[in-house]
Amino acid sequence: MSARSWSALAVGVVFGLTLCWSGMSDPEVIRGALLLEQSYLYLFFASAVLTAAVGQALLRRLRARALLAEEEIVVSRQRPERRHLVGGFVFGLGWGVANVCPGPIATQLGEGIPWALFTLAGVVVGILLFFRGGAAETEPGSDAAPGSPPARPQPPARIREEPSGAG
Amino acid sequence: MNRPQPAGVDSSLGRLYDCRVIHDQLAWYVAGPVLGLCVVACRALFNGRLGVTGGFSELIVKLRGGSARFDWRGWFVIGVALGGTLFLLLAGEPVFHGYGWLTATFDGPWGDAAIAAILTLAGVAIGFGTKTAGGCTSGNGLSGVSLISPAALVATATFFATAIVVAFAIEAVIA
Numbered sequence A: 001m002s003a004r005s006w007s008a009l010a011v012g013v014v015f016g017l018t019l020c021w022s023g024m025s026d027p028e029v030i031r032g033a034l035l036l037e038q039s040y041l042y043l044f045f046a047s048a049v050l051t052a053a054v055g056q057a058l059l060r061r062l063r064a065r066a067l068l069a070e071e072e073i074v075v076s077r078q079r080p081e082r083r084h085l086v087g088g089f090v091f092g093l094g095w096g097v098a099n100v101c102p103g104p105i106a107t108q109l110g111e112g113i114p115w116a117l118f119t120l121a122g123v124v125v126g127i128l129l130f131f132r133g134g135a136a137e138t139e140p141g142s143d144a145a146p147g148s149p150p151a152r153p154q155p156p157a158r159i160r161e162e163p164s165g166a167g
Numbered sequence B: 001m002n003r004p005q006p007a008g009v010d011s012s013l014g015r016l017y018d019c020r021v022i023h024d025q026l027a028w029y030v031a032g033p034v035l036g037l038c039v040v041a042c043r044a045l046f047n048g049r050l051g052v053t054g055g056f057s058e059l060i061v062k063l064r065g066g067s068a069r070f071d072w073r074g075w076f077v078i079g080v081a082l083g084g085t086l087f088l089l090l091a092g093e094p095v096f097h098g099y100g101w102l103t104a105t106f107d108g109p110w111g112d113a114a115i116a117a118i119l120t121l122a123g124v125a126i127g128f129g130t131k132t133a134g135g136c137t138s139g140n141g142l143s144g145v146s147l148i149s150p151a152a153l154v155a156t157a158t159f160f161a162t163a164i165v166v167a168f169a170i171e172a173v174i175a
Helices: A003-021 A027-034 A040-061 A082-098 A102-111 A115-132 B009-017 B028-046 B052-064 B072-091 B100-105 B111-133 B137-146 B150-174
Strands: none
Touching: A003 A102, A003 B028, A003 B072, A027 A040, A027 A082, A027 B100, A027 B150, A040 B028, A040 B137, A082 B111, A082 B137, A082 B150, A102 A115, A102 B052, A102 B072, A102 B111, A102 B137, A115 B052, A115 B111, B028 B072, B028 B137, B052 B072, B052 B111, B052 B137, B100 B111, B100 B150, B111 B137, B111 B150, B137 B150
């Protein structure tokens, strides 16, 4: 396993532990939030978004390069399309019924909760259904290479040689 | 001066084994920023957008191709699951109170089968919907909204509104 894999694993562990510790992997907590009986989820969500926004703005202000990827940090902002509305709606139906989203499904599996096997099976089928139509990945691993059609030839300049000590 | 209580078998056992590190729900003003820092970490390390569904699809696509050479997204989601295991070890029990409304509504001999079917169908909607929208609660909701990406804002507003309506509709039907 590379440094990239190990660090991704570590970030994932922190993320998953926090999802559990905050109660987000408990469907009853999510249900209470969706029924607007508890404000926790919304405060939690808002503070997470705010922290992420400030941190990423800082990274871009510093013109930082990704530590484990040979690229400058850029972010992609997409224009809304029909699929964002349709996909959001379909996901919302599932979330409203099962009261889990993909993160808690993963943490529930790690906690050994049997019901998560069913939601996981459904998610796998749903993802396969999506790709069956030959759809391109909508969540690329890097924002430097957004899910562009492979028809466009990749410029060889992508492999940049940086003089050591520069920047 | 305190006599050992004869009926205290349970509580003394509890004391003996109560080495739990985690007892209560983490305060939102701690949990939220930690989650936000995970988004920042993925950006700083991989120039990537943190997203659990992206991790699931990476695992599925690679495994289907007979490979386990996952990129960072795949390892991230494996880490999320292991985070659940770590929580279990630290807290002593999972944070899960069952599917209250499902188990209360679908009892009887076929109750569990009905719940399994409903959860599987809901899972299909979650998987297909998130891939179509290009992100789930983390990818669009957290990462995308934090970048003020218009597409992520539309998707997030849509799935939050839909889920809230569905939750209230279920509440109305089963009440």
